[in-house]
Amino acid sequence: MVKFEWEASIELGIPAIDKQHQALFEWVNTLNEAVQRGDGSEAVNDVIWNLITYVTEHFTAEEQLMMSCDYPRLIAHRKEHDQFVDRLRHIQVEFIDGHQMSETILDFLVDWLICHIKGTDQNYSRFMQKQNLAI
Numbered sequence: 761m762v763k764f765e766w767e768a769s770i771e772l773g774i775p776a777i778d779k780q781h782q783a784l785f786e787w788v789n790t791l792n793e794a795v796q797r798g799d800g801s802e803a804v805n806d807v808i809w810n811l812i813t814y815v816t817e818h819f820t821a822e823e824q825l826m827m828s829c830d831y832p833r834l835i836a837h838r839k840e841h842d843q844f845v846d847r848l849r850h851i852q853v854e855f856i857d858g859h860q861m862s863e864t865i866l867d868f869l870v871d872w873l874i875c876h877i878k879g880t881d882q883n884y885s886r887f888m889q890k891q892n893l894a895i
Contacts, residue, residue, distance in 0.1 A: 763789050764870050770877045770885055772885040777825070780818045781877055787811040788869045795861045804861060808852045816845060822881070829891060831884050872875060 764785045768771045771778050817842040826834045848869075855861055 761840065761882055763792065770874060772877070772881055773889070774825070774885060777822060777881075779823065781881075782875070783814060783839055784811075784818060784873060785870070786871070787814055788866065791861070792866050795866070801855070805852065805855060808848070808855060811850065812845065812848050815848060819845070826884055829884075829888055832882075834885075838847075840876060844876070847872075865894065 766782050766785060770781065772781075787810060789808070791804070793812060794804045794807050819838075823834065823838055823841070826837060831837070851861075851865055
């Protein structure tokens with residue numbers, strides 16, 4: 761996996777959420793770097809754990825924002841979040857069980873985040889903008 765560089769095309773225009781999204785990509789880059797360096801399994805698992813923790817905190821903040829503006833697609837959005845967290849936990853369990861952290865998995869994480877932000881997250885951002893809600 762090539763290091764992900766933040767690009768303006770995935771910004772939502774919601775500064776707090778954009779900052780959190782940037783941090784998510786930094787965690788994925790940190791995981792990639794740990795794997796590429798050949799860090800021990802304990803160090804890589806620590807990064808996975810921190811990524812899961814941060815993702816969970818971010819999704820909670822995002823969902824609270826959507827609740828505050830009565831976003832009508834919150835339930836579907838939350839389902840996407842839950843599925844991603846489940847996938848991350850599955851990746852962690854597989855890694856603990858001795859599976860290698862492959863480039864395919866790292867690419868999946870980046871691809872999922874980009875698609876989610878450009879799709880589902882852009883939808884709630886546009887909804888908030890149409891409602892003239894302070895961001």
